[in-house]
Amino acid sequence: MSRASKLTLMGTSLFAAATVAFVHFQQESERNAMHQGVVRDMEQQRIKKERQLDFDMQRALEAEYKKEQTVHDAIAAADAAAKAEGKDS
Secondary structure, eight states, rough: OOOHHHHHHHHHHHHHHHHHHHHHHHHHHHHHHHHHHHHHHHHHHHHHHHHHHHHHHHHHHHHHHHHHHHHOHHHHHHHHHHHHHHHOO
16 A cells, blocks of 8 residues: 555544544533433422422411401502592582
8 A cells, every 4th residue: 555545544544533532522411411411400490399289388377377367458548548538619
């Protein structure tokens, strides 16, 4: 074999090996990125569930307190009083 053909074979072999290595590492990187997306989604679902439980607990407490106490809307009462004063004038 001539020197030029040996260099060409070596060059193409190195290029092929480098391409295979690059593709392997790129696939590994993409797989890790997709896995991180799944982990992030699971964490968001967990947080959403916790917030929903807190909301439900607050709603139950509100219902319990409304049974025990008389609650009226202060803003609606102020609006009604303002309208009544406006009609009286």
